[in-house]
Amino acid sequence: xxxxxxxxxxxxxxxxxxxxxxxxxxxxxxxxxxxxxxxxxxxxxxxxxxxxxxxxxxxxxxxxxxxxxxxxxxxxxxxxxxxxxxxxxxxxxxxxxxxxxxxxxxxxxxxxxxxxxxxxxxxxxxxxxxxxxxxxxxxxxxxxxxxxxxxxxxxxxxxxxxxxxxxxxxxxxxxxxxxxxxxxxxxxxxxxxxxxxxxxxxxxxxxxxxxxxxxxxxxxxxxxxxxxxxxxxxxxxxxxxxxxxxxxxxxxxxxxxxxxxxxxxxxxxxxxxxxxxxxxxxxxxxxxxxxxxxxxxxxxx
Amino acid sequence: xxxxxxxxxxxxxxxxxxxxxxxxxxxxxxxxxxxxxxxxxxxxxxxxxxxxxxxxxxxxxxxxxxxxxxxxxxxxxxxxxxxxxxxxxxxxxxxxxxxxxxxxxxxxxxxxxxxxxxxxxxxxxxxxxxxxxxxxxxxxxxxxxxxxxxxxxxxxxxxxxxxxxxxxxxxxxxxxxxxxxxxxxxxxxxxxxxxxxxxxxxxxxxxxxxxxxxxxxxxxxxxxxxxxxxxxxxxxxxxxxxxxxxxxxxxxxxxxxxxxxxxxxxxxxxxxx
Numbered sequence: 001x002x003x004x005x006x007x008x009x010x011x012x013x014x015x016x017x018x019x020x021x022x023x024x025x026x027x028x029x030x031x032x033x034x035x036x037x038x039x040x041x042x043x044x045x046x047x048x049x050x051x052x053x054x055x056x057x058x059x060x061x062x063x064x065x066x067x068x069x070x071x072x073x074x075x076x077x078x079x080x081x082x083x084x085x086x087x088x089x090x091x092x093x094x095x096x097x098x099x100x101x102x103x104x105x106x107x108x109x110x111x112x113x114x115x116x117x118x119x120x121x122x123x124x125x126x127x128x129x130x131x132x133x134x135x136x137x138x139x140x141x142x143x144x145x146x147x148x149x150x151x152x153x154x155x156x157x158x159x160x161x162x163x164x165x166x167x168x169x170x171x172x173x174x175x176x177x178x179x180x181x182x183x184x185x186x187x188x189x190x191x192x193x194x195x196x197x198x199x200x201x202x203x204x205x206x207x208x209x210x211x212x213x214x215x216x217x218x219x220x221x222x223x224x225x226x227x228x229x230x231x232x233x234x235x236x237x238x239x240x241x242x243x244x245x246x247x248x249x250x251x252x253x254x255x256x257x258x259x260x261x262x263x264x265x266x267x268x269x270x271x272x273x274x275x276x277x278x279x280x281x282x283x284x285x286x287x288x289x290x291x292x293x294x295x296x297x298x299x300x301x
Numbered sequence: 302x303x304x305x306x307x308x309x310x311x312x313x314x315x316x317x318x319x320x321x322x323x324x325x326x327x328x329x330x331x332x333x334x335x336x337x338x339x340x341x342x343x344x345x346x347x348x349x350x351x352x353x354x355x356x357x358x359x360x361x362x363x364x365x366x367x368x369x370x371x372x373x374x375x376x377x378x379x380x381x382x383x384x385x386x387x388x389x390x391x392x393x394x395x396x397x398x399x400x401x402x403x404x405x406x407x408x409x410x411x412x413x414x415x416x417x418x419x420x421x422x423x424x425x426x427x428x429x430x431x432x433x434x435x436x437x438x439x440x441x442x443x444x445x446x447x448x449x450x451x452x453x454x455x456x457x458x459x460x461x462x463x464x465x466x467x468x469x470x471x472x473x474x475x476x477x478x479x480x481x482x483x484x485x486x487x488x489x490x491x492x493x494x495x496x497x498x499x500x501x502x503x504x505x506x507x508x509x510x511x512x513x514x515x516x517x518x519x520x521x522x523x524x525x526x527x528x529x530x531x532x533x534x535x536x537x538x539x540x541x542x543x544x545x546x547x548x549x550x551x552x553x554x555x556x557x558x559x560x561x562x563x564x565x566x567x568x569x570x571x572x573x574x
Contacts, residue, residue, distance in 0.1 A: 052418060
């Protein structure tokens with residue numbers, strides 16, 4: 001069974017087509033990384049799934065049921081853009097209000113449970129407006145977790161978070177996934193997404209370009225050899241012979257052709273530069289995504 | 302992974318109970334509600350104590366001759382000739398309109414509506430909950446208005462003579478009309494949800510009853526005007542009887558139903574922002 005199954009989804013805003021024959025399959029229990037440029041249709045898709053905006057055709061099924069069925073909607077937790085909280089109320093009161101909306105019997109117990117899931121037990125009495133961005137995002141996730149949802153739809157939950165905020169968010173999402181919740185998460189921070197997602201979907205211009213599992217992604221990502229030489233002239237020396245050589249942000253020289261690697265090491269040695277480190281690596285999700293986008297642009301898609 | 306899930310269908314009672322709980326909690330914790338209660342008490346006191354006409358020899362004649370005229374006019378006067386025929390408990394419906402606009406505007410501004418409609422509540426639940434909340438608020442304002450007017454009347458030494466039964470019928474009639482007015486304001490605010498300024502201005506404009514006053518000045522004091530919210534509100538006057546309550550009840554329920562249905566339709570047909 002799939003948590004989300006979308007087939008042939010279309011959505012237009014006036015003349016502008018936001019989604020065109022869009023398909024998506026999110027398996028139960030997965031963390032689905034939903035990737036795309038700004039304006040590619042990620043948020044529109046998520047808002048349609050949550051019933052906030054209407055589509056112009058196609059089918060959406062959640063757990064093999066119509067996505068607008070009341071009982072199914074009651075089991076979806078959502079964080080779209082920012083949490084719908086009242087700024088002058090405390091975190092606790094905001095969560096209690098949402099628990100009331102959902103008519104949860106043991107409200108206090110449930111609010112305590114979700115606060116502990118997002119590691120915010122100590123900040124319950126803080127006014128929402130005084131919370132940091134990371135805390136606000138976690139309040140949003142706590143709110144989405146009320147009522148024990150089976151599916152979480154998160155729109156850019158890690159944007160703007162500092163390193164610590166991201167780490168906490170990552171741990172929270174992994175814990176939730178372990179407890180059996182399916183998570184659909186969109187983000188531009190692909191490096192972070194790569195650490196948690198089990199499935200990926202890449203959208204461009206309102207169409208799903210590719211869907212794959214993390215193991216499929218791993219196979220699709222090109223491998224390369226990383227070389228490091230502790231000499232500031234390395235790049236200049238190399239460029240004299242190898243005009244297309246790539247040096248990454250950590251000063252590693254990237255060689256995509258294994259056979260060429262030996263020649264480069266020899267060439268550097270001949271020029272008095274010793275290679276201190278050689279290791280194999282593969283391109284990141286971000287690089288895979290950029291390659292894919294460039295390929296599409298070059299092919300005029 | 303093949304797994305089947307069972308979902309529990311939330312009943313209407315469960316949905317509305319939760320939403321009303323939230324709305325009333327917010328109402329009692331928002332200063333705006335108390336501010337409007339105070340305004341509702343102060344305005345009649347100010348109108349009673351500070352209005353009058355000055356004669357050529359400098360003598361001030363009060364606009365009102367009786368305390369209870371600040372609650373309702375002596376007769377149903379749809380087309381007003383003086384401020385004393387207009388300024389009565391019907392003013393509460395203007396305050397109520399502004400308060401509901403602020404309340405619903407805050408719902409949209411804070412993202413609460415977005416959060417709400419991603420869970421199980423339906424659009425009709427939202428309309429019903431906000432209408433009931435508005436009704437309660439305006440009923441409370443009617444009571445503080447009554448208290449403010451009564452105290453001011455005592456202090457200013459106005460006559461207290463009144464047919465008590467008619468007064469009770471008039472007050473009850475106006476309180477009943479709160480339901481219809483609240484549904485109108487909820488509808489207006491849902492309709493203009495993206496434009497807070499227009500929401501509040503339209504609520505104020507219709508709350509003044511200016512359309513019915515205009516029609517009244519053309520067609521005269523026609524009982525047909527009781528079909529409308531302002532008409533029935535005016536009909537609840539100091540010569541009211543049990544029939545007045547029935548008229549107010551029918552008019553209020555009819556418009557509450559109409560506005561709730563249209564409002565639900567508007568919300569259902571449009572995207573949530």
